[in-house]
Amino acid sequence: MAGTQEEVYRASTYAPVNIAVIKYWGKKNVELNTPTNSSLSVTLSQDDLRTHTTALCSVETAKDSLTLNGKDQDISGARTQACFRELRALRKELESKDASLPKLADMKLKIVSENNFPTAAGLASSAAGFAALVRAIANLYQLPSSPADLSRIARQGSGSACRSLFGGYSAWEQGSQADGSDSAAYEVAPASHWPEMRAAILVASAEKKDVSSTAGMQLTVATSPLFQERIKNVVPKRMKAMEKAVHDRDFESFAALTMKDSNNFHACCMDTFPPIFYMNSTSHAAIRLCDAINAAADKTVCAYTFDAGPNAVVYYLAENETQVAGAIKAVLGDKTGWEDKRGQSIKAAGTPLPNT
Ligand code: ADP
Ligand code: DP6
Ligand code: CO
Numbered sequence: 523m524a525g526t527q528e529e530v531y532r533a534s535t536y537a538p539v540n541i542a543v544i545k546y547w548g549k550k551n552v553e554l555n556t557p558t559n560s561s562l563s564v565t566l567s568q569d570d571l572r573t574h575t576t577a578l579c580s581v582e583t584a585k586d587s588l589t590l591n592g593k594d595q596d597i598s599g600a601r602t603q604a605c606f607r608e609l610r611a612l613r614k615e616l617e618s619k620d621a622s623l624p625k626l627a628d629m630k631l632k633i634v635s636e637n638n639f640p641t642a643a644g645l646a647s648s649a650a651g652f653a654a655l656v657r658a659i660a661n662l663y664q665l666p667s668s669p670a671d672l673s674r675i676a677r678q679g680s681g682s683a684c685r686s687l688f689g690g691y692s693a694w695e696q697g698s699q700a701d702g703s704d705s706a707a708y709e710v711a712p713a714s715h716w717p718e719m720r721a722a723i724l725v726a727s728a729e730k731k732d733v734s735s736t737a738g739m740q741l742t743v744a745t746s747p748l749f750q751e752r753i754k755n756v757v758p759k760r761m762k763a764m765e766k767a768v769h770d771r772d773f774e775s776f777a778a779l780t781m782k783d784s785n786n787f788h789a790c791c792m793d794t795f796p797p798i799f800y801m802n803s804t805s806h807a808a809i810r811l812c813d814a815i816n817a818a819a820d821k822t823v824c825a826y827t828f829d830a831g832p833n834a835v836v837y838y839l840a841e842n843e844t845q846v847a848g849a850i851k852a853v854l855g856d857k858t859g860w861e862d863k864r865g866q867s868i869k870a871a872g873t874p875l876p877n878t
Contacts, residue, residue: 531626533661534576537654539639539646540565540685541721541835543780543827544757544764545787546694548743554702555601555678558743559757562693562710562764563685564837566721571639573647575654577662579629588633590641590651604678605656606631613663626663633658640728644800644831646686648735652679653686674706682735689713691768693761716771718840722847726804726832735830738791738798748793752786773839777825780837781812784827791830800830808834815849 540563548558586606588595597603613627633655641647656676660667667675669687677684677694684706685692690713697705713719733741742749760779767775791798805828812826812834824838824846838846 529624530578530580530582531624531629531662532576532578533658534574535654535657535661536568536572536574537650537657537686538565538568538689539571539650540682540692541646541827541829542682542685543776543825543837544760544783545829546681547739547787547790547830548749548753549681549739550696551702552740553600554705555604555681556702556705557681557694557696559753560694560696560761561682561685562691562761562768563682564691564719564721565686565689565713571645571650571723573635573637573650573654575633575635575651575658577655577658578632578634579626579662581629583630583632586631588635588655590635591637601679602655605652605659605675608675608678609656609659609663609665612660612665612667616663616665631659631662640725640833642730642734643725643728644731644829644833645723645835646682646829648680649682649686652676652683655679656683657687670706670708673708674703677702677706680735690715693765710765711768716768720838720840720843720847722836722838722850724804724808724834724836724850726802726808726834728833731800731831733798733800733830738794738800738830741798742790742794745795746790746793749790752790756786757783774822777822777837780825780827788828800832801828802832805832805834808836811850811853812836815846818849819845 542561542563544562546557546559546561550556550558586597588597610627617623617625617627635651635654637647637651639645653676656672656679660672673684673687676687684694688707688709691710692707693710694707760783763775764779767779788801791800809826812824815824816822823842824836826834826836828834836846836850
């Protein structure tokens with residue numbers, strides 16, 4: 523049955539942001555969007571930072587389209603197209619087995635998305651964005667796909683998105699298959715394993731970055747000798763140590779690895795030619811502030827990390843809320859957030875918000 527003229531099919535979903543503690547930076551295969559190294563992240567609560575995406579289709583829909591926060595986006599890029607193609611192929615398969623299903627795979631898709639936090643500012647909008655896009659379409663198509671299947675598809679939209687299909691602590695295994703079929707995320711531990719984890723976000727700038735993650739990492743791969751050291755000798759050991767720190771709920775180790783990996787990633791950006799500066803003087807002040815908080819506590823109670831942007835994410839445990847979030851608020855006042863999210867603590871993601 524082809525859809526009737528008036529029928530509009532739709533599905534919506536939320537997806538969370540994830541902030542890596544062992545960073546993905548570098549593509550092994552640009553077409554497949556596979557990485558030069560595995561990575562590990564904490565997914566943040568969707569109550570605070572989230573993308574909401576609706577996917578619609580009908581026989582009347584004239585062309586594929588995507589609007590983000592009300593603005594039309596260019597969807598001609600190979601990565602968005604790969605997500606559409608893979609999801610349509612899975613829907614086709616269902617339709618070929620059951621002739622009573624409406625022929626959604628032949629209809630054009632209209633995607634409407636909203637981020638409730640700054641886009642392209644180093645707060646993982648591409649992660650939440652592509653995780654939401656893929657899951658919204660999968661819901662629309664009523665695909666029986668697992669989070670791991672959707673993760674492999676979302677990876678092709680934006681690498682970091684593959685980790686946002688999971689809550690809690692997740693890792694992206696770089697994979698070894700030439701076709702990228704084993705390059706996807708898996709759950710290292712659910713949020714309930716270590717529910718005391720908190721993140722404070724210090725917004726140094728909500729402006730769009732001048733070098734996108736995609737462009738930045740390709741320049742680093744092409745020009746940085748330090749990066750070769752990172753992927754060969756630094757990250758593999760850190761991945762193992764970080765998985766262990768999460769399993770053992772060992773905050774001291776988690777924090778040391780997190781800060782060192784952020785520093786190493788930004789050193790590689792600096793070693794890129796011409797150099798890329800994602801951090802600014804406010805970012806440097808945030809690092810000094812975390813150092814001072816840890817020194818005053820006489821142990822490691824907080825860990826900073828910076829994605830490809832100037833904004834700090836500071837991880838700490840709930841028991842140290844006053845020491846960490848309190849100190850951040852006291853020093854930075856209302857400069858720590860955007861709109862209503864000023865320096866507040868954000869939980870590691872627990873129960874996903876329902877599809878709506
Ligand atoms: P960020 O640090 O925010 O992840 P990136 O440079 O990795 O920045 O990616 C930003 C790009 O991700 C945006 O310019 C846009 O193309 C895409 N993106 C962000 N949010 C969404 C969304 N909700 N839906 C689809 N694409 C999105
Ligand atoms: C620094 O996933 O945004 O945030 O795959 O090109 O879309 P593309 O890149 P993206 O890169 C994220 C880089 C990072 C580290 C991380 O999230 O692991
Ligand atoms: Co991104």
